[in-house]
Amino acid sequence: QQPVQSPQAVILREGEDAVINCSSSKALYSVHWYRQKHGEAPVFLMILLKGGEQKGHEKISASFNEKKQQSSLYLTASQLSYSGTYFCGTVTTGSARQLTFGSGTQLTVLP
């Protein structure tokens, strides 16, 4: 059961902020965020383990609400290089290590 991502697409101007959400109907062990540029492999951004932690990576941060089985990715002061498709991947508590991806959010940053 794949996680649900929203929105499906975001268009913003350089310097603007964006939030991408990911939710699961199952209890999660971890949430992984990846970014994929067209024609390339997904690139790991960060992982959040259950415990409700928040992590940051330059101007990209994420939170994980374990009780709600939700995670959000925050992109602040977006740059052109942020354009791509963002996938959340989840590992459920009942799964050994299967990483299941959501459908992705297409982020386009315009100059």
Place this chain on the structure above:
Amino acid sequence: EPEVTQTPSHQVTQMGQEVILRCVPISNHLYFYWYRQILGQKVEFLVSFYNNEISEKSEIFDDQFSVERPDGSNFTLKIRSTKLEDSAMYFCASSLGRQEAFFGQGTRLTVV
């Protein structure tokens, strides 16, 4: 920096033929995965492999698929009798544990 390498980068095969996609995971990683991405769609889990056996597989991974770790470095995905709908980008990934998975650059499989 260590990376996951996949060969070939592009494979064209006729329907019904067998293909083997190859991957060299990061050397100290213990868990190996195959994912597939049909053009324009999301990345889909196929199978995970640990300790020389399949640990999990999806409903996509039916009898036409098999995986093998023939030696200490390679990890292969075999598709026995390819169908047109098998055309996709196939990504291999590896991880040390229940942590981040690192992806290879993928093999684009085109079935004609």
